[in-house]
Amino acid sequence: MKLQSNTEVIERMLRMCKLVDPFWDRWQIHGMPMQEITAVRNTLHSVQDWTAGWTDVSRRWEKTAKEHRQRQQLADAETAYRTASLASNLAQWLDPERNGNKLYNYRECIRLAKLADVCSPIETRYMELTVDRRLCAGRVRIPKNPIGSIILVNPIDSNKEEMHTYEQDFLNSGYITLSFDGPGQGETFVMNQLRGTQNTWEQFINGVIALSARLWIDLPIYLFGTSLGATWALYGSSHAFVQKTAIVSPAVEFDRMHIPSYFLPRMGFSCSLDMEDMALPSVQTMTFRKPIYLFHGQQDLMVPSQEIYNLFDRFPEGRKLREYANEGHCCNLQLNEIRKEVCDWFAASGMDEVNRI
Numbered sequence: 001m002k003l004q005s006n007t008e009v010i011e012r013m014l015r016m017c018k019l020v021d022p023f024w025d026r027w028q029i030h031g032m033p034m035q036e037i038t039a040v041r042n043t044l045h046s047v048q049d050w051t052a053g054w055t056d057v058s059r060r061w062e063k064t065a066k067e068h069r070q071r072q073q074l075a076d077a078e079t080a081y082r083t084a085s086l087a088s089n090l091a092q093w094l095d096p097e098r099n100g101n102k103l104y105n106y107r108e109c110i111r112l113a114k115l116a117d118v119c120s121p122i123e124t125r126y127m128e129l130t131v132d133r134r135l136c137a138g139r140v141r142i143p144k145n146p147i148g149s150i151i152l153v154n155p156i157d158s159n160k161e162e163m164h165t166y167e168q169d170f171l172n173s174g175y176i177t178l179s180f181d182g183p184g185q186g187e188t189f190v191m192n193q194l195r196g197t198q199n200t201w202e203q204f205i206n207g208v209i210a211l212s213a214r215l216w217i218d219l220p221i222y223l224f225g226t227s228l229g230a231t232w233a234l235y236g237s238s239h240a241f242v243q244k245t246a247i248v249s250p251a252v253e254f255d256r257m258h259i260p261s262y263f264l265p266r267m268g269f270s271c272s273l274d275m276e277d278m279a280l281p282s283v284q285t286m287t288f289r290k291p292i293y294l295f296h297g298q299q300d301l302m303v304p305s306q307e308i309y310n311l312f313d314r315f316p317e318g319r320k321l322r323e324y325a326n327e328g329h330c331c332n333l334q335l336n337e338i339r340k341e342v343c344d345w346f347a348a349s350g351m352d353e354v355n356r357i
Contacts, residue, residue, distance in 0.1 A: 006097045006269070010047050012262045013094055018044050025332040030165055031079075032086050050094050051101065058087035062112060065119075074119040081116035082164050085109050089162055096269040098190055106190045113139075113161040122171055129180065129207045134194040136204055137187040138180030141167055146219060148243075148346060149176040149212045153205070153225035153233040155330070156196065156267060156279065159186025166224070166339065173343035176216065180208055182232070184270035184279055196271035196279035205236040213241045222346045224339075226330055227251055228280060235281045238289040244318075246293040246342040249300055249329050252283055252307045259302060283311060291318030293345055295338050297327030320345070 017023055024037050040053035065080035085108075092105035117124040122141050129136040139160050150170045152163055160179040167177045181188035182204045184196025194200060212221050223245040225233025230247035237245035251257060264273060271279035292315045296308045312321050322341070324334050331338060 006095070009096055009262065009265045009269075010094060013266065014044060014047070014050065016260070016262055017041070017050075017094075022328060022332070026330070027086070027090065029332050029335055030086060030162055031082055032090070033083070036087070047094060051091050051105070054087045054091035055105070058084045058091065058108065058112070060084075061087060065112075065115070069119065078116045078119035081112050081119060085112035085116060085161055088112060089159065092190070093157075096266045098193070098269075103190060106187070109159075109161050110187065113164070116164070127180075127211070129204065129211065131183060131194060131200050131203045131207065135188070135192045136180050136182060136194065136207070137192065138178060138208070139167070140179075140215075141171055141177045143171045143174055143176065145174065146176045146216070147174040148220040148222060149178060149216055150222045150224050150346070151208050151212060151233075151236075152177060152179040153223060153229040153236070154179065154182070154185065155227040155229050156184065156271065157263075158229075161186070165335075169336065169339040170224075170343065173340075173347070175222075175343065175346070176212075176219070178208055178212055180204070184267075189270045197277045198272070198279060198281065199277065201232055201279055201281070202235070205232055206239070209236055209239050209241050220346075222246070224342060225250070231281055231283060234283060234286060234288070234292070237292055238287060242290055244291045244293070244346055246295070246338075246345065248295045248331055248335070248338060249297060249303060250283070250294070250308075250311065251280060252303060252311060254278070254280065256304070256307050257302050258304070288315050290316065291320075292316075293320040293322070293342065295331055295334075296321065296323050297329060297331045297334075298323055298325050299328040302329045 028034055036057050043049050043053055061080050061084035065077045068077035068080055088105050088109040092102045095102050122143060125140040127138045127140050152166055154163055160181050163179050170177050183194045183200035188194050220243040221241050222243055223233040223236050226248045228251045230250035233245050233247050294312055298305060324331055327334055
């Protein structure tokens with residue numbers, strides 16, 4: 001597939017960001033205040049406006065975080081640092097190509113996320129997996145007296161720092177969270193230069209599952225994935241160590257989806273789009289053996305409802321489907337409810353089902 005130039009992709013992205021309201025739902029539900037989104041959005045005319053706007057937001061929130069920390073208001077400091085990190089994340093997000101500016105802003109995103117972790121009462125470990133002689137970077141967060149581990153398989157154009165609200169909901173319910181940047185994502189792509197292919201993603205999914213099984217031998221392992229991450233969660237759902245899998249808006253075969261015009265050219269900078277090694281598994285060749293809970297927005301413009309129903313019909317005993325009439329792709333405005341529902345469903349498994357043999 002012929003790639004568009006970086007400039008063409010960025011210009012298309014800028015137009016989309018200015019005109020399409022639902023694009024911003026993602027960032028709002030991850031913790032960016034709507035007033036900040038509106039202020040930056042109203043100034044967008046160039047990539048320089050984008051970067052400068054979000055850099056300013058990041059600096060202001062970091063200043064607020066420092067003030068809270070000096071007063072020992074650690075919960076408020078953590079929230080402010082996470083907002084600053086998310087703003088730096090947005091500053092680097094627009095440009096799909098590895099370059100100096102993207103690298104600088106992503107390093108700021110990581111630095112601020114780690115400062116937030118310092119303010120949190122939750123233990124955080126920074127871990128790495130090796131795939132094709134390159135490192136996949138991850139965050140592992142561990143509550144007291146955990147009841148299981150949840151592996152987050154994130155959307156292909158997201159990164160681990162963006163998913164802190166996912167982490168928090170699962171941590172509050174007693175689950176360890178493992179959130180890694182897979183091939184073509186976040187730190188693994190921007191800093192460690194590992195692109196996404198079918199082969200590297202298969203190694204990655206199996207590697208994270210094996211890591212969780214090795215670290216917590218007596219705890220059940222669950223997968224939670226969204227969009228293309230949901231499809232890779234499906235790939236991992238039949239692994240012998242996995243108990244259950246929950247997925248939101250899984251991608252199906254590319255030729256059966258209505259993909260936004262900006263998405264594939266953007267994805268092509270970090271992942272293979274060649275049919276023989278595309279960074280998306282074929283759901284048609286998968287065999288499903290474990291319980292799967294599928295969440296679908298009936299207004300999803302990317303994945304037709306009939307494709308979702310056809311996929312669901314192939315799931316084994318214990319399957320569940322929940323639909324939202326007014327939600328689109330990723331069910332952004334229902335994610336808090338979805339995560340709580342998933343925690344209850346996972347907990348119903350019971351500790352006695354763990355089997356590493």
